[in-house]
Structures are given as structure tokens and as C-alpha cells.
Amino acid sequence: xxxxxxxxxxxxxxxAAAGAATAGEGPTAPVVETLRLLTKQRRRTLSxxxxxxxxxxxxxxxxxxxxxxxxxxxxxxxxxxxVGVVWFNAMEVVAWFAVWVVGWGPNAATSLAGGYRVxxxxxxYELPHMLAIITPAIAAGSLSPGxxxxxxxxxxxxxxxxxxxxxxxxxxxxxxxxxxxxxxxxRDLAGGAAAEHAGLDRLLLLAGRWMLLTxxxxxxxxxxxGGGAPPPITGPDPxxxxxxxxxxxxxxxxxxxxxxxRRAVPMLRMARFATLAWTVLIPLAVAxxxxxxxxxxx
Amino acid sequence: xxxxxxxxALTVAAxxxxxxxxxxxxxxxIVMIMMGLELVVNGLILGAGAFWWAGGQPVAASVLxxxxxxxxxxxxxxGFAVALALYRARQVDLTDDAGELAG
Amino acid sequence: MIALVxxxxxxxxxxxxxxxxxxxxxxxxxxxxxxxxxxxxxxxxFGLGYLGTVVILMMTIEMMIMVVFMVMLMMNPAGLxxxxxxxxxxxxxxxxxxxxxxxxxxxWLVPFPVRASAASRGVTSGPAVGPDPTVALGDALMGGQMLxxxxxxxxxxxxxxxxxxxxxxxx
Numbered sequence: 001x002x003x004x005x006x007x008x009x010x011x012x013x014x015x016a017a018a019g020a021a022t023a024g025e026g027p028t029a030p031v032v033e034t035l036r037l038l039t040k041q042r043r044r045t046l047s048x049x050x051x052x053x054x055x056x057x058x059x060x061x062x063x064x065x066x067x068x069x070x071x072x073x074x075x076x077x078x079x080x081x082x083v084g085v086v087w088f089n090a091m092e093v094v095a096w097f098a099v100w101v102v103g104w105g106p107n108a109a110t111s112l113a114g115g116y117r118v119x120x121x122x123x124x125y126e127l128p129h130m131l132a133i134i135t136p137a138i139a140a141g142s143l144s145p146g147x148x149x150x151x152x153x154x155x156x157x158x159x160x161x162x163x164x165x166x167x168x169x170x171x172x173x174x175x176x177x178x179x180x181x182x183x184x185x186x187r188d189l190a191g192g193a194a195a196e197h198a199g200l201d202r203l204l205l206l207a208g209r210w211m212l213l214t215x216x217x218x219x220x221x222x223x224x225x226g227g228g229a230p231p232p233i234t235g236p237d238p239x240x241x242x243x244x245x246x247x248x249x250x251x252x253x254x255x256x257x258x259x260x261x262r263r264a265v266p267m268l269r270m271a272r273f274a275t276l277a278w279t280v281l282i283p284l285a286v287a288x289x290x291x292x293x294x295x296x297x298x
Numbered sequence: 299x300x301x302x303x304x305x306x307a308l309t310v311a312a313x314x315x316x317x318x319x320x321x322x323x324x325x326x327x328i329v330m331i332m333m334g335l336e337l338v339v340n341g342l343i344l345g346a347g348a349f350w351w352a353g354g355q356p357v358a359a360s361v362l363x364x365x366x367x368x369x370x371x372x373x374x375x376x377g378f379a380v381a382l383a384l385y386r387a388r389q390v391d392l393t394d395d396a397g398e399l400a401g
Numbered sequence: 402m403i404a405l406v407x408x409x410x411x412x413x414x415x416x417x418x419x420x421x422x423x424x425x426x427x428x429x430x431x432x433x434x435x436x437x438x439x440x441x442x443x444x445x446x447f448g449l450g451y452l453g454t455v456v457i458l459m460m461t462i463e464m465m466i467m468v469v470f471m472v473m474l475m476m477n478p479a480g481l482x483x484x485x486x487x488x489x490x491x492x493x494x495x496x497x498x499x500x501x502x503x504x505x506x507x508x509w510l511v512p513f514p515v516r517a518s519a520a521s522r523g524v525t526s527g528p529a530v531g532p533d534p535t536v537a538l539g540d541a542l543m544g545g546q547m548l549x550x551x552x553x554x555x556x557x558x559x560x561x562x563x564x565x566x567x568x569x570x571x572x
Binding site: 299300301302303304305306307308309310312313314315316317318319320321323324325326327328329330332333334336337340343344347348350351352353355357358360361363364365367368370371372374375376378379380381382383385386392394 | 402403406407410411413414417418420421426429430433436437440443444447448449452453455456459463466467470471473474475486487488489490492493494496497498500501504505508509513514515534537538540541542545546549553556557560561563564565567568570
């Protein structure tokens with residue numbers, strides 16, 4: 001539990017380095033940027049609310065760590081919570097509040113507009129996301145990520161509920177307001193919610209976003225990819241007794257899929273994504289949950 | 299000991315209900331009035347949880363919390379619907395400006 | 402358990418009071434959320450892990466929906482100009498204090514029957530005795546309390562229809 005936060009920082013930093021490399025920058029760009037932000041001053045604006053903004057900025061990485069705490073890293077979670085899936089969902093919603101308040105704090109127009117963009121984004125992705133994470137829980141008959149991972153010893157849920165898996169990947173990017181869903185920090189708003197934050201404040205926001213993305217990607221491993229167990233097709237486990245290794249390999253694969261998604265899809269307008277979500281993604285998620293429910297019904 | 303915890307929790311719940319009552323009665327803005335009502339429901343949730351813990355875990359207490367959560371959602375949706383209709387008609391968001399609703 | 406309930410209860414009440422004294426709507430929303438989270442953590446401490454987590458989840462989303470309306474409708478959401486939007490403050494305080502007094506008197510004077518199973522568990526917040534409360538709740542809602550569940554569903558449907566009917570523009 002104590003090692004969770006530094007481990008998340010390291011993995012999120014590696015993911016950010018890979019992200020910089022796929023975006024055409026050097027993989028050292030995150031390190032350079034971190035050092036640059038650490039030496040810069042924070043910025044204040046007129047009649048701002050720095051206390052509230054800093055609460056939001058701190059809440060983002062803290063929520064990522066608390067969300068990761070219930071994910072089984074390997075075979076068991078740092079905090080084995082019986083309702084881990086719901087807890088994960090609650091912590092990830094804290095990011096809505098964090099981004100909104102970060103945009104509200106500086107009392108600036110572009111920043112506020114960026115903060116508000118997280119609301120249509122959240123209201124669009126949240127329902128497909130909830131249905132996507134509840135589908136494996138229905139199949140396994142439990143809300144505990146460890147039990148869900150253990151229930152996949154002969155067939156990964158990514159294989160027999162592909163729609164839920166794809167919706168989950170999409171909502172991972174959306175909950176971290178990243179990639180195609182980066183509109184709250186959009187370039188068209190001169191940086192949106194991040195526009196008026198410099199120095200440590202900006203570092204917390206951007207690092208918190210990578211940490212949230214990594215934590216959410218880590219949750220995909222127990223929910224859809226069998227947790228720390230080796231793939232069902234390999235036969236004998238080449239690394240017996242090392243579930244952490246399999247977990248890490250699967251996490252890298254999920255993060256790679258997300259980076260491919262960012263390269264393939266341009267930034268979406270929130271109104272169009274909301275329409276897509278409510279007319280296509282939610283019915284799809286309901287249909288997937290219905291099929292799984294009918295199949296597992298005793 | 300269990301009884302003491304129950305009484306403390308219920309006192310806190312009473313304080314939350316009273317605070318919410320003060321807010322709902324004294325505020326003029328519709329949004330703030332709804333915040334007061336939500337504090338009242340917050341106190342009720344705490345009370346139901348305390349009875350669940352101290353009373354041998356009756357399932358009815360947890361069902362009551364589900365009902366209270368639904369009440370909160372309904373209150374929120376209808377409150378904002380009325381606020382929006384009022385604002386469309388008159389550009390006001392204070393209850394004192396909507397006197398003719400008194401009939 | 403006494404310390405947990407007393408400390409988080411104090412947090413919940415103080416943040417609840419501050420909701421009506423700060424002059425910025427964003428701060429009021431945050432304080433209300435803090436009050437809800439304090440109560441939710443008490444619920445989790447009581448062993449109601451599922452319901453406590455759902456309270457955090459639902460209230461965060463609800464506060465976020467509230468801020469949309471707050472900036473849309475209110476003339477001074479950030480509290481940049483000092484103003485108070487209250488009426489009949491003294492009467493409201495009187496009613497609230499009388500209500501608190503009556504409720505508290507009832508809480509401390511009524512003898513509560515405490516079940517033996519809870520009493521033997523003492524003051525620990527360890528694993529709950531008896532069946533898993535989440536499973537018990539699900540069983541009740543889909544079994545004995547099905548009527549409650551159906552009523553809630555109908556009420557929510559009526560709310561959706563009613564709220565849309567009231568709120569849409571007639572032009």
C-alpha cells in the first residue's frame with residue numbers, strides 16, 4: 001500500500017514517455033517537462049480561488065492512487081475490498097470534480113470553459129462505462145476485482161464480451177480526459193482547464209492525468225484479461241509464481257492499445273461524442289450486459 | 299457501547315437535519331434551497347446507517363438508504379426542472395421573486 | 402468506532418454549516434460534497450461498504466450537475482460581489498434549533514433496543530457478522546422488497562417524464 005503511489009508515478013511516467021515517443025517527441029520529453037515545471041513559479045490571476053483549485057489539483061493524483069488500491073496487482077489487491085468495482089468507479093468520478101474545480105479556480109474564461117467541458121464528457125462516457133464494468137461483475141457474480149479475475153481461468157472476458165472491453169478502453173481514455181477526449185484541456189481553448197496553471201500546479205494536473213489513465217488501464221487487466229494468470233492458450237506457465245509479471249505484460253498491452261487509439265482518432269467535439277454515446281454506445285452496452293446476463297443465468 | 303455510538307450518530311444526524319432545515323428555510327436562491335434539502339437527506343442516511351449497525355443489521359435499514367438516495371435524485375431533477383422553467387419565464391432564480399406561485 | 406463517528410460527524414456538520422456561510426457557490430458545492438463524503442465514510446465504517454461507496458459516487462456526480470445550473474442561473478456564483486441571499490434568518494435559526502433540540506432530546510431519552518449480535522461485536526469495525534450486506538440488500542430488493550424497487554423505478558420514470566415536460570422550452 002505504501003509502495004502504491006511511487007509505483008504508479010513510475011508506471012505513469014513510463015506511459016507518458018511512450019506517449020511522447022508516439023507523438024513524435026523524444027521519450028525523455030516528460031522528464032524534461034517535469035524538471036522545467038518544478039523550477040517554474042506558480043501563477044496567480046485576479047480574484048481567483050487558489051485554495052479550491054489546489055484541492056482539485058491534489059484530488060486528481062490521490063484519486064488515481066485510491067482507485068489503483070483495489071486493483072489486484074498480480075494475484076491480490078493492496079486493499080481487498082469486496083465492492084472494489086464500485087469503489088473504483090467512485091474514485092474515477094472524483095476526476096470530474098477535480099478538473100471542473102481546476103478550471104473554475106483561476107477565474108479566467110478559457111479555463112472555466114475547459115473545466116465545464118468535463119461535464120458533457122462525463123455525462124456521455126459514464127453510463128456506457130458503468131455498464132461495461134458491471135458486465136464482468138455479472139458474469140463472475142461478484143463486485144470484487146480479485147474474484148472477477150479468478151473467474152476467467154479458461155476464457156478471458158475480453159474474448160466473450162468484446163463490446164464491453166472496447167467500451168471500457170474508450171471510457172478509460174475519456175475518464176482521463178486524454179487522447180480523443182482531451183477537449184477539457186483542448187488547444188482550441190489555449191489549454192482549457194490547464195491554461196492558467198503553471199509550475200507545480202500544472203505538473204500535478206498533467207501527472208495526475210497520466211496516473212489516472214494508468215490506474216484505469218490497470219483495472220482492465222483483472223476485469224477483462226484474466227488478472228495475473230497466464231493466457232489460457234499457453235499451456236504450462238513459463239513464469240510460475242510470478243503473477244505480477246503477467247499483470248505488467250497485460251498492462252503494457254492495454255496502454256499500447258490506448259496509445260494506438262490516440263494516434264488513430266482525432267480530438268472529438270463533446271456534443272458529437274455525447275450524441276454518439278447516448279444513441280450508439282449505451283444501447284450497445286445494455287445489449288452486451290443483457291447477453292452476458294442471459295448466458296450466465298443459472 | 300453500541301448504544302452510545304448509536305446515540306452519537308443520531309445526534310450528528312439531527313444536527314445535519316437541523317442545518318439543512320435552516321438552509322432550506324433561510325436561503326432565497328433555489329439552488330441553495332436544494333442544498334439544504336440534500337443536507338436533511340444526508341442526516342437521514344446517517345441515521346438509517348446507524349440503526350443498521352446497532353440494530354442487528356436489518357436489511358430494511360439498507361433498503362431505506364436506497365429509497366433515500368432515490369428521493370435525493372428525484373428532488374434534484376424536479377427542483378432543477380422547476381428552476382429552469384421559472385428562469386425561462388421570468389429570468390429569476392430567487393423564490394421571493396416568484397410570489398404568484400403562492401396562489 | 403466512537404472516535405470515528407464523532408470525528409467524521411463533526412466534519413459533516415461543520416462543512417454542512419459552512420455551506421450556508423461561504424459566499425462562493427463553488428465553495429458551497431465543495432463543502433456539501435465534503436459533508437456527504439464524511440457521512441459515506443461513516444457508513445463504510447459501519448460495514449455498509451456498498452452503500453457508502455454509492456453515496457460518494459452519486460453525490461459527486463450530483464454536485465457536478467448542480468454546478469451547471471448554478472452558473473447558468475445564478476447572478477453571482479463566484480461571490481465576487483459581497484451579497485447575502487437570505488430571508489427570515491432569525492426565524493429559520495429558531496426553527497432549526499428547536500428541531501435539533503427536540504430530535505436530540507428524543508435520541509438521548511428514548512431507550513433503544515440494541516441487538517445482541519451487534520453488542521457482542523463491540524466497538525470494532527471489523528468484518529460484518531452474518532451474511533454479506535451487499536448480497537442481503539440485493540436479495541431483498543429483488544425478493545421481499547420487490548414492491549419498493551418497483552415503486553422506486555416508477556417514481557424515477559415519472560420524474561424523467563415530468564422534469565422534461567416542465568423544463569423544455571414551449572417556443
